[in-house]
Amino acid sequence: MTLLGAVYNCRAIWPGHAGHLPLMSNTAERTLDLATLRQPAAGVEGYVKQFLDGRSLPANLDAAIRYSLLGAGKRLRPILVVHACGALGGDVAAALPPAAAIEMIHCFSLVHDDLPAMDDDDLRRGRPTLHRHTNEAMAILAGDAMMGLAFELIATEVADAQLAGRLSAELATATNDMIAGQVYDTLPEFPESTGPADRLETVHRHKTAALIRCSCRMGALCGGADEGQLAAMTRYGESVGLMFQVVDDLLDVTATTEQLGKSAGKDAEQGKLTYPSVHGIEGSREHVERLEAAALEALSGFGDEGEPLRALCEYMSVRTN
Amino acid sequence: MTLLGAVYNCRAIWPGHAGHLPLMSNTAERTLDLATLRQPAAGVEGYVKQFLDGRSLPANLDAAIRYSLLGAGKRLRPILVVHACGALGGDVAAALPPAAAIEMIHCFSLVHDDLPAMDDDDLRRGRPTLHRHTNEAMAILAGDAMMGLAFELIATEVADAQLAGRLSAELATATNDMIAGQVYDTLPEFPESTGPADRLETVHRHKTAALIRCSCRMGALCGGADEGQLAAMTRYGESVGLMFQVVDDLLDVTATTEQLGKSAGKDAEQGKLTYPSVHGIEGSREHVERLEAAALEALSGFGDEGEPLRALCEYMSVRTN
Numbered sequence: 114m115t116l117l118g119a120v121y122n123c124r125a126i127w128p129g130h131a132g133h134l135p136l137m138s139n140t141a142e143r144t145l146d147l148a149t150l151r152q153p154a155a156g157v158e159g160y161v162k163q164f165l166d167g168r169s170l171p172a173n174l175d176a177a178i179r180y181s182l183l184g185a186g187k188r189l190r191p192i193l194v195v196h197a198c199g200a201l202g203g204d205v206a207a208a209l210p211p212a213a214a215i216e217m218i219h220c221f222s223l224v225h226d227d228l229p230a231m232d233d234d235d236l237r238r239g240r241p242t243l244h245r246h247t248n249e250a251m252a253i254l255a256g257d258a259m260m261g262l263a264f265e266l267i268a269t270e271v272a273d274a275q276l277a278g279r280l281s282a283e284l285a286t287a288t289n290d291m292i293a294g295q296v297y298d299t300l301p302e303f304p305e306s307t308g309p310a311d312r313l314e315t316v317h318r319h320k321t322a323a324l325i326r327c328s329c330r331m332g333a334l335c336g337g338a339d340e341g342q343l344a345a346m347t348r349y350g351e352s353v354g355l356m357f358q359v360v361d362d363l364l365d366v367t368a369t370t371e372q373l374g375k376s377a378g379k380d381a382e383q384g385k386l387t388y389p390s391v392h393g394i395e396g397s398r399e400h401v402e403r404l405e406a407a408a409l410e411a412l413s414g415f416g417d418e419g420e421p422l423r424a425l426c427e428y429m430s431v432r433t434n
Numbered sequence: 435m436t437l438l439g440a441v442y443n444c445r446a447i448w449p450g451h452a453g454h455l456p457l458m459s460n461t462a463e464r465t466l467d468l469a470t471l472r473q474p475a476a477g478v479e480g481y482v483k484q485f486l487d488g489r490s491l492p493a494n495l496d497a498a499i500r501y502s503l504l505g506a507g508k509r510l511r512p513i514l515v516v517h518a519c520g521a522l523g524g525d526v527a528a529a530l531p532p533a534a535a536i537e538m539i540h541c542f543s544l545v546h547d548d549l550p551a552m553d554d555d556d557l558r559r560g561r562p563t564l565h566r567h568t569n570e571a572m573a574i575l576a577g578d579a580m581m582g583l584a585f586e587l588i589a590t591e592v593a594d595a596q597l598a599g600r601l602s603a604e605l606a607t608a609t610n611d612m613i614a615g616q617v618y619d620t621l622p623e624f625p626e627s628t629g630p631a632d633r634l635e636t637v638h639r640h641k642t643a644a645l646i647r648c649s650c651r652m653g654a655l656c657g658g659a660d661e662g663q664l665a666a667m668t669r670y671g672e673s674v675g676l677m678f679q680v681v682d683d684l685l686d687v688t689a690t691t692e693q694l695g696k697s698a699g700k701d702a703e704q705g706k707l708t709y710p711s712v713h714g715i716e717g718s719r720e721h722v723e724r725l726e727a728a729a730l731e732a733l734s735g736f737g738d739e740g741e742p743l744r745a746l747c748e749y750m751s752v753r754t755n
Binding site: 269 | 489491492493494495542546549551552569570571572574575577578579581582583585586588589590595596598599602603605606607609610613614616617618620621623
């Protein structure tokens with residue numbers, strides 16, 4: 114994979130983004146553009162298709178899964194898996210099974226989160242949500258199936274049994290943390306003494322950061338990380354994971370539904386705790402800066418092979434959708 | 435574990451059952467009663483509790499999971515895991531992680547199947563279904579969590595990495611087959627040429643038989659089965675799995691809601707294909723006999739250690755709830 118590619122029109126590739134940014138690392142001036150950073154996405158999508166082609170699912174279930182899994186989407190988590198693996202000098206091919214699996218878990222969580230009994234959303238990634246496109250029963254079952262397929266993929270496609278077991282444990286723990294985050298978010302029950310800032314942090318360390326952190330850890334494991342490297346990648350993943358959510362909350366306030374491809378202003382409408390509602394818009398922006406700095410600091414031990422992760426972090430801090 | 439126990443009052447233990455049956459095997463007269471056969475259930479429940487105690491789930495999610503997982507229930511699948519392991523001369527302790535995991539998968543499937551958008555059921559195991567006891571969002575999320583916890587349990591509690599990988603693959607494939615079965619059952623889309631008997635068979639080979647077959651295979655793997663023994667256990671599991679469903683369909687017609695602990699007569703009400711509706715009551719009873727014979731034949735290579743599985747099969751053929 115060529116990491117240093119030509120400069121494309123970023124607006125077309127990561128829609129809504131302001132364009133190519135000149136990036137500075139602690140080691141060199143960056144020329145990584147989004148098209149280059151997003152290169153792994155196509156490979157992961159191809160791999161997912163191939164895996165689904167090899168299963169004989171009921172035709173309507175297969176169609177529902179492909180609708181959710183292969184439509185538009187940033188593919189942030191699989192991209193992180195591949196680049197975290199690359200940061201350790203690992204091969205892209207080794208990272209494909211966990212990259213595909215984490216995208217399946219992410220899509221399952223979106224499909225269930227959009228259900229009428231949950232967030233009751235009509236729009237996702239610029240298209241009708243799955244239960245609007247099909248029906249509620251199919252959305253429940255297709256979500257279930259995506260989770261099951263993720264674990265099947267890890268168990269059957271990773272040849273090294275030790276690695277497969279480790280990845281499966283990582284994926285399962287992160288999935289359960291994410292589900293716990295959904296519970297904290299949708300059905301909050303906190304001790305009375307817990308203040309809003311702590312509640313918010315608890316929700317998003319689980320709901321959003323868990324899968325993003327897991328992506329980085331799984332990629333690092335595929336690249337053969339030692340304990341120190343794994344710990345550094347965990348700090349990076351935790352920081353960009355939380356940063357992703359703060360930016361998401363900011364965009365819910367400042368961007369339009371058209372820009373987002375999902376309903377804007379939903380958080381305030383549903384009276385949810387968000388970073389802007391707890392810390393203000395300016396305070397949230399400062400929080401983004403602090404998290405970005407922490408993420409880049411975590412990568413200080415990685416050389417040029419860590420560049421894609423540094424560049425991704427910087428793009429994520431300024432994204433507009 | 436003592437397999438040859440005293441004769442207890444079976445009606446109290448497997449409620450609704452007519453009592454102790456004298457059983458004949460191909461090797462010896464049987465003295466196995468249901469209390470003895472069900473002995474592993476308590477061990478599996480204790481193991482599940484211990485695993486949940488070791489997690490720090492949100493309190494309301496934890497309560498919802500325990501409500502579903504530790505209430506009444508036959509525990510058929512975990513009991514099959516333990517006895518299949520025992521049939522190979524394996525230790526009960528080795529079978530506990532997959533036994534607990536398959537019960538989690540089974541309970542997750544019940545919770546989601548009961549949802550308003552699915553079978554819309556109010557009663558399960560003699561109590562309100564989880565979405566009636568709590569709410570729909572919690573039922574969706576607790577179901578999701580039980581699936582995730584099942585895979586976490588296999589990945590973290592089975593020390594032998596090769597075995598863990600194999601069990602995880604078995605569990606994931608069976609889970610996906612079961613979900614496909616729910617789709618065939620709830621949202622049927624078959625080629626027009628598929629007759630009702632074939633549709634019915636397709637639904638239940640996936641929906642019901644997959645997890646029961648998987649229970650037997652996972653137990654056999656924990657017991658160190660060779661390929662021939664695994665194939666025999668697969669035939670046994672497939673036969674008792676289908677038999678379980680034929681008996682279930684018969685009970686839906688012939689038993690009361692009180693006996694079943696779930697709504698009787700739902701199948702006919704919802705116009706579902708069932709064995710009695712396709713093959714008649716007498717034809718279905720003959721099918722039970724054929725499947726029972728096939729299950730016992732599959733066990734012909736197992737000696738006295740296969741007795742619990744033989745006895746379970748015979749109890750399952752005459753169960754009344």
